[in-house]
Amino acid sequence: EIVLTQSPGTLSLSPGERATLSCRASQSVGSNYFAWYQHKPGQAPGLLIYGTSNRATGIPDRFSGSGSGTDFTLTISRLEPEDFAVYYCHQYNNSPWTFGQGTKVEIK
């Protein structure tokens, strides 16, 4: 099983700041099979990025994904108030598909 470890656990930032979220895999993940989700309390998780760097439909360009192999990054260039949420990384390369434990982006 591929274990995904996200860091930091919590990111305290102000609106307008840049957020950098990391996800490290216990073994290599194909670039086509890596995604990021945003999850707000009481809502369904929403797909942000698929295939490491492709924005899902309707996702603003302040969200970007990068990485390869075992190290992947989600960057939010300028935080908007609606961006404060929990973010999960996800690999769908090897079964069982797995998620990271989440990074909470909170208002400082």
Added chain:
Amino acid sequence: QAQLQESGPGLVKPSETLSLTCTVSGGSISGYYWSWIRQPPGKGLEWVGYIYYSGSTNYNPSLKSRVTISVDTSKNQSSLKLSSVTAADTAVYYCARIRGAFDIWGQGTTVTVSS
């Protein structure tokens, strides 16, 4: 765009079988893979398994002996059954469509295992 809605009992007794249904509206269940994912209280997301509309399945090994996912194309529904439940199965259960990643999710339904 397709919408997904989970439904089923919110309370299940220990050792019994949890049964949930995911109804797809605004789109067809055919041609896609469909998955179940759960989130225990205070924890992260756990993939339960998926099914292709034609019926082929893949389950998380940690749950494989207890889980069955099925699809009914005539009703545009996917179903999840989890047998011999314990308190550890208490979670919000989501269904999701797979297009590579999970591109559409239901709102989720909370299932509590308690006597």
